Amino acid sequence: MIFLLRAKIKFLFKSANAFFIQSIILGQQKYLIWWNMKLATLCYLLDKKNNSTLMIFRNKKKNDYHEGKWNGLGGKFEHGESPEECAIREIEEECGLKVNSLKMKGFISFPLFDGKDDWYVFLFIAEDFTGKLIDSPEGKLEWIPNERLTEINLWDGDKIFIPWLFEEKFFSAKFNYKDGKFVDYSVSFY
Numbered sequence: 001m002i003f004l005l006r007a008k009i010k011f012l013f014k015s016a017n018a019f020f021i022q023s024i025i026l027g028q029q030k031y032l033i034w035w036n037m038k039l040a041t042l043c044y045l046l047d048k049k050n051n052s053t054l055m056i057f058r059n060k061k062k063n064d065y066h067e068g069k070w071n072g073l074g075g076k077f078e079h080g081e082s083p084e085e086c087a088i089r090e091i092e093e094e095c096g097l098k099v100n101s102l103k104m105k106g107f108i109s110f111p112l113f114d115g116k117d118d119w120y121v122f123l124f125i126a127e128d129f130t131g132k133l134i135d136s137p138e139g140k141l142e143w144i145p146n147e148r149l150t151e152i153n154l155w156d157g158d159k160i161f162i163p164w165l166f167e168e169k170f171f172s173a174k175f176n177y178k179d180g181k182f183v184d185y186s187v188s189f190y
Contacts, residue, residue, distance in 0.1 A: 041077075041086045043126055055070045057069075096136075101128045108121045110174075157177070
């Protein structure tokens with residue numbers, strides 16, 4: 001029988017990557033178990049007057065895992081950023097608009113989403129923003145009528161969680177994909 005003598009867990013952060021390392025000592029042998037975690041944000045800018053949401057059609061970056069899909073705005077954390085700071089920075093970089101306030105609506109984990117990394121994504125909405133749209137380096141920006149949001153070419157899981165953004169509750173979910181195909185999900189509402 002193997003006895004677990006000692007276990008240490010360390011979190012190391014480097015840029016947008018969090019490396020989870022668990023060091024386990026079994027007898028005289030030391031084993032390291034680690035995997036890559038990506039921390040990211042997704043934000044949906046809402047135009048209440050026109051009942052529409054700003055989306056981006058990903059078609060400009062080489063080797064973009066999201067190529068050909070519509071997405072909210074957002075991206076990976078930079079070192080030292082909070083989820084809110086990341087969302088605000090990414091929105092301005094991707095569309096040129098300056099967000100004045102955000103509302104966190106949920107949190108989703110995507111285990112091995114791209115086949116390599118676990119993604120942990122903070123989801124926001126923003127209704128208070130200023131500025132003019134730019135020609136985004138990520139793709140084509142478009143205000144999509146809210147009643148059409150789940151009809152455009154989204155990831156299958158997005159069609160499930162986007163309606164939750166319009167509800168008055170917070171959600172925590174896990175969406176499973178395998179080889180780029182949606183498998184299943186679980187969710188808790190608060």
